[in-house]
Amino acid sequence: MSDSAPAPQLVNVTIDGAPYAFPKGTLLVDAVRQVGHPVPFYCYHEKLKPAGACRVCMVQMESPRGPMIVTSCTTPVGEGMQIQTMSDGAREARRQVLEFLLINHPLDCPVCDKGGECDLQDFTLRYGPGVSRFAEPKIHRMKAHELGPFLVLDQERCILCQRCVRYEDEVLGEQNLVLHGRGDGTVIDTTRGEPYAGHFSGNNTELCPVGALTSQTYRFKARPWDLRPTPSVCQGCSLGCNITVQRRGAEIVRLLARENAAVDGGWLCDRGRYGFGTVRADARLTAPQVRRDGQLVATSWDAAIDAVRQGLTLHGQRGIAVLGGARLTDEEAYLLGRLTRAVLRSNDLDWRTGAQRFAAPEAIGCHSAQVTDIDAADLIVIVDTPVGEEVPVLALRLRRAAARAGIVDIGPERNLTVGRAERVACAPEDLAEAVRGLTVRVAEAKMPLVVWNGSGDGELARAVAKLGAPLLVPGEFANARGAEAAGLLPDLLPGYRSMAEAAAVSEAWGGGPLPVKPGRAAAAILEAAARGDLGALYLVGSNPLGTFPDGTLAARALDTIPFLVVQDLFATDAAVHADVVLPALGPFEKTGHVTNLAGVRQEVQAVAPGPAGARSDLDIFVALAGALGATLPATAAAVASEQQALGRAEKPAMVTVLDRFTSGPHEIDGLRLLVRTQLYAGGGTAAFDPNLHVVRGEPRLRIHSTDATALGLRSGQFVIAEGDGASMRAVIELDDGLEPGYVAFGAHTPGANRMGQRVRLVLAGENGLASTVPVAAMGVNRR
Amino acid sequence: MALDPAETRAILDLYPSPRSAMLPLLWLGQNSDGWIKPETVTAVAQLVGVEESEVVSVLSFYTMYRTQPPAQRRLQVCRSLACAMRGAGEILERIREETGVGPGETAPDGAFSVEVVECIAACDHAPACLFNERMTGPLTPNRALGMLRGEGGEPE
């Protein structure tokens, strides 16, 4: 709050005999709780509008007509109010309401996942009657009703506080859950009994004050008193929502939101909340593998590290390149940079294995925005970024801002989660033009803000920079900003130093000479590899086959490269080409820091040991350096202090954004293929996470309903998409958020990046194998 | 299209806020189709500017809206105080015994349905009922069964 804001008008209230003053408009329930008087409530929630549905927050208020019992959640404080929170009248009113709430509530507490942390249990113990006078049989309703992939509803336990219904309506604007029926027949359900389809269902399990809405993944896993909490940070996307990891023994059983107003606002998306299955996934790599006689065979760590040393020595003459690092911790990314430059003596280093070109707004000459700037902005420009799929929780904040601020949504796809926004539909190659068209409006706005995921060419980057507004870069990799600051770029040293400062960095790293000629960027590295001009490639937590926009090039590069080392959690399709595979530890298994899209550095905690044979990336770098005769700091803390001592450049250098990937031909007939981030489509951890399998499903091809109608396609139908370079099978999903004339695959969907720009759809046969019937009228000539 | 455009316009014009027209518009749809089709819900939601799910929720609150095609003969028995005391419960029980169709159910062949409703303001005729939306009473078990089987006894 700024100092210039007028002081809020205070209202004098007497609570239980003591005088207090509260800002005008404060709800009684907040006032009473602030001064330390407990009041029970179910329907009230700080983030939702008051409803007055549960009637349990009663307090007694003096009025000219004598004492009145009022619901404190719907009554704002008034001048001279006299409130009794524990008068006989108020206590009796609560006792009666609780007795009513319990009439049809089943005595499920021993088998209920909420038992032990249930508000109904707690408040009944504190305020309720000891016995029920209700002798009649209870009403029975649906138990264990699967609402969706993650959510289970027990309609008997529901006390109809409507927190979930209001959350859906007010926070998501999706209305996935509604009330049906009336009286004692009222139940919560989806509108027509269809499965819950949204990215934020899990928040309902935390909102629900009783055991009605529970998580599928946590079902019967533990009781609250078994759980040990560890504060950590989600590494699912670049927002870095704060979480509490709860373990039973060594097993992670659930994640809860840990509110950080500056980052997440207390919400989690389902990907973040349920995406902890990688920790115990069967598919995890558990031993290093080395290629012998054409086969990858499991081996010891010493042998594997030695194989890497031999391979690098043998093929290093023709150049060594390193790709990846944007999924590591800050410390690991920094150490990877030091390993590459100081030990491998190469500047061919790039974290940008996807479409994202930069991570920090400063890197293209913009000001960095904070996440909370969204709340104050009056004009928000979203540049071709599917926020709801890329950084879902940020979309909720944008949605809240949309009620107040103007939002301009540019690009070929509409941000449905953001809600009310002004659309500027345009093709990817026209984005820069559209952005330039907003220059005057942005200049006139008091607090403009730009949201762009950084996937685009130099022209677009210049156009965005020219707007002069603070920028948020919700990119596709969780720790892209940390990797960039750690210098995982061909022409930047740690702390955004230019190559001219190599001497200073070299001194901090023990004095060895560093290569000073800027290295090659990801595309150039892959091109060199495909040409045969590169000796060895080291992929660290990256898979260009799935993520690199030109998948054909990536495939040729991995086919041709003489020596390939892959360091990952799973046997990705890149690992199949590898000469050495090093199993690494992943999220929840390492301690360190990650930097979110707004530059907030947050600590992540190791909460699970990970597979016995896997090692942390940091340990692997240290071992590798050791085999090559160099010593690196061996703990995350030591690395962090070295990085901190090195600091940032006084005048940060800029990232080169030149590569042109997204621009294509301007005149196209037929449907145009976009590769867009989709929450569960990724080929990385999402592909291997057993918790997420249920929502991942088949590769989906999204298409506007008018195009689908014109082509005679139905939702759920299987098609073969034939591109210039490849073809793949996918299921049709109608999505009117997409502009007509486009079809979209999820980014990182294996194969989607090898299709080229234009696609032809062919109906898939019965088993999805035959592909003989071309969809008629592919010439939807729209442009 | 179930909603007559002219009548729809007239209903919408009656209210200062379009939301208020939701119930009359649903009623209009039910009167022309006999029940409220999913298309009607979609149309009403668009007309009054709310989410479809809200219309579904409202629809489920009121018992007189039908979301299934109605049976040929519909018996709605009042179970409020006067009718209950004069034997509405026994009539419903008897119907269930004889035909196997309980309150809220429809005969397997779709010939008739039995529902329970709250007071229909015909306590002087208790136990009262609505047969195909027309009030009659006092009802006896045999008369109820006769009406359901289409053997006469219907209100004029």
Next chain:
Amino acid sequence: MSRMPKSSRLRQLRGLPEGLGTTLHYLWRRRVTVDYPERQRPVAERFRGLHILDRYDDGLERCVGCELCQAACPAHCITVEAAENPPDHPFSPGERYGYRYEIDLLRCIFCGFCEEACPTGAIQLTPRHDLVGFSRQDFQVDREWLLVPDPRTETLAEEGAR
């Protein structure tokens, strides 16, 4: 041994008939020992011995895996994990059953808190007290050991025997 005075030696001799007298006295008394383990002494009505996991009359397990016994146990000797009942052949009534139930009998202090905490009367302490085994492992008992026989299969087996 040093020489004793004559009087004390006589006193020692007096002990022999005294001792034989005691023997004769008890020879006609009722025996207090029993031929354990063939015969066993009855224990007090509320004696707390070895645990069982009880079933309902229809054979379903009483345990729903609520872990209240584990929470109540002052010796931390109980481990319970729950799982969802398979709908086609449930182990217990309702949605949930205790799929893992282990007691470390060496740590157990037989306080009976588990029995008191149990909402379904599943865990019970019986009068049995023959806590024997050849290794420490023998005292780590699991659900199968604890569960009483299923009355359904027992009856079937008896009928088959007849």
